[in-house]
Amino acid sequence: MDGGTVTExxxxxxxxxxxxxxxxxxxxLGLLGIPAMLVGIWFITVVxxxxxxxxxxxxxxxxMLLRTQLDAYRVRINRWTDAKIQRPYLPEPEIEPGLNGLLKRFARLISDPATWRDYLWAAADPIVVLFTAALPGLLILxxxxxxxxxxxxGGMIGHYGGTDWYxxxxxxxGYDRDAARLVSTVVIATACVVAGHLIGPKMLEVYGQWGRFVLGPTKKSELALRVQHLTETRSEAVDASAAELRRIERDLHDGAQARLVAMGMSLGAIEHLLDKDPAxxxxxxxxxxxxxxxxxHELRDLVRGIHPPVLAxxxxGDAVKALALDHPMRVEVTADLPERPEPPVESAAYFAVSEFLTNAAKHSGASQVWIDLRYDNGMLRITVTDDGRGGASLxxxxxxxxxxxxxxxxxxxLALSSPVGGPTIVTMELPCALSSPKTSPS
Structure with missing residues (x-):
């Protein structure tokens, strides 16, 4: 069997x-609607x-109880459909104690549009799910x-004097002795089972779209979540920069600076010994x-740790290949980058790959690593795969x-797939523009 046939x-x-x-x-998902409906009834009672x-x-x-219940929906819809739903709630500051804190929290929650969209879901979903996601399963049943x-x-129903319609x-x-009715029942039952399986994925996708429409973030919450994300990443970037500066200072103080001071003292001693003891x-x-x-050598290593010359x-692509050549494991690199990403993104990607390789050498027990770098639709996508024992987690x-x-x-x-027994696959995506030629001019 050729490769194409296997893929098909x-x-x-x-x-x-x-x-x-x-x-x-x-x-x-339909059964999940039962506790959600009960929580929705409690919510409207409180309202x-x-x-x-x-x-x-x-x-x-x-x-909070309603949000917890609907988070379970988001997890399952994200897992089972192509509709990816983010949590839509506006960021909540630290809860203040006392009556004043309670009133402020009440005002924030009641003014959050996602609160009322959650209630709309709890009220309408028991009906919507019956005609979308749950319909195929009901047909099969x-x-x-x-x-x-x-x-x-059917024979038991007739024998005990019961009556029913299918x-x-x-x-x-006499139902069990009527061949025409038995055949009709089997035909209808088969049609229901087949139809349920055929329309199952489509109905699930329709339900996913309904979930994204109601349970997803509004424009206001998207903007607020974006601001929160930028605030957090800016703080982390500042912390990372400060830590990097401290590392550079420490390496200079403990390494090259100490050697230069020792060299100065040695040169002073040599100056006094030239006439007295030349040997x-x-x-x-x-x-x-x-x-x-x-x-x-230490200064070169320090500069290489800040921004490797081969990367500049x-x-x-070539910098990662150079990194692979110096690595103790077998590393295969595939790079499909028509041009160069922006320098900050390029540097972040390089050191991320370096960290991945270090992790693989220390923790995975792998013998080989595959690295794939490519650019597609505005995304720098890097995949690092090793044949180790797996079981890694964020x-x-x-x-x-x-x-x-x-x-x-x-x-x-960053996405991680690392089942016990391996392989471990780490995928990283960075949005960026390709801004310069693949190699810099000499």
């Missing part, structure tokens, strides 16, 4: 799985009491009930020359969270 087979298997799973996912102090006191907790009627349940077919005494002066000169070479001269203390914060300064995002 996998795609067919994926579509088949999607058609099989979508109806049951829709039913799960009806707002004219009294009891309503003001209970409103924040009722709102109805079809399965038809098969049960045709095999044993679509237009009357299930009563000892020559020994000190040799040691001073070694110290000067070490100081120069050759660009990100909270595992491996530096990935720091990388995520650092690229967040540029509106970058």
């Amino acid at each position: 087979t996998r795609q067919r298997e994926t579509r088949l799985q999607r058609h099989v799973r979508a109806p049951w996912r829709g039913l799960a 009806s009491l707002i004219t009294s102090f009891v309503g003001v006191l209970l409103f924040p907790s009722a709102t 109805y079809g399965l009930w038809g098969f049960a009627l045709a095999t044993f349940a 679509a237009y077919i009357h299930v009563t005494e 000892k002066a020559r020994v000190l000169l040799a040691q001073t020359r070694e110290s000067s070479a070490k100081a120069l 001269d050759r660009g990100l 909270d595992g203390g491996t530096g990935l969270r720091g990388i995520e914060r650092r690229i967040g300064t540029f509106d970058g995002v």
